[in-house]
Amino acid sequence: MPSEDMLDRGDKEHRPSPIDVHVGARVRLRRTLLGMSQERLGEALGLTFQQVQKYERGVNRIGASRLFDLARVLDVPISFFFDDMPDAMGGSSAVTRRIAGFAESQEGFEDDTLHRRETLELVRAYYRITDPSVRKRVFDLIKSLTPVD
Template structure:
């Protein structure tokens, strides 16, 4: 597998994203994980971004602390594909997992559409007329 030029290796990025996902799923802060591993929360941030590689010993220690298998932190297969840039932001912005989870649990397609249009408008993008996403049935907007 070729090593990526000018940035972290995609395997390190995927391991870091898996570490972040498992840490958040278990309700631990970066500080708590850092204390368990004997490193700073800043070092945990670097691990989670993939900018610093997790050594085998740190990977095993992190897995033990999170009560998972070390293999759970490794890529799913040997054919690791580049991770889209927007995924990197998920690991860096607080609240993204909760926002995505909340969006996904909205049952009303019209509400999801309105929320998406709100976010676009707040970012200065033109807000299109609220309409259901592909594959969703139209629903009347909330009162």
């Protein structure tokens, strides 16, 4: 009969690493912000969209050369994929403090607000406004519509 320890190790082999999940989520975030499909990203990397899905879910670990290619295609520094990583996963405490400060200032927001499709579409639309003065007015309008604490 296998020991409890052996059962635990076998089970862990099938669960994605929290770091792989975080990096995959950052890939998805950037791809979505660019309005790029999984298929298009896959084509740029010589992968199928299913492989991209597995990377984004953290099921498949992203190797160094693939991470380099992703950074190039998504036009971000490699460090982008590790930004906002919690301390428990090896993130810097300064980053964690910034996240905590942001979360406190955004009371009532769900934890996944920044990853929701609606938020990403809003950000993309906002940055498609080319006139800086119009973009500033839209920003001021949105702020004026929120409740004052």
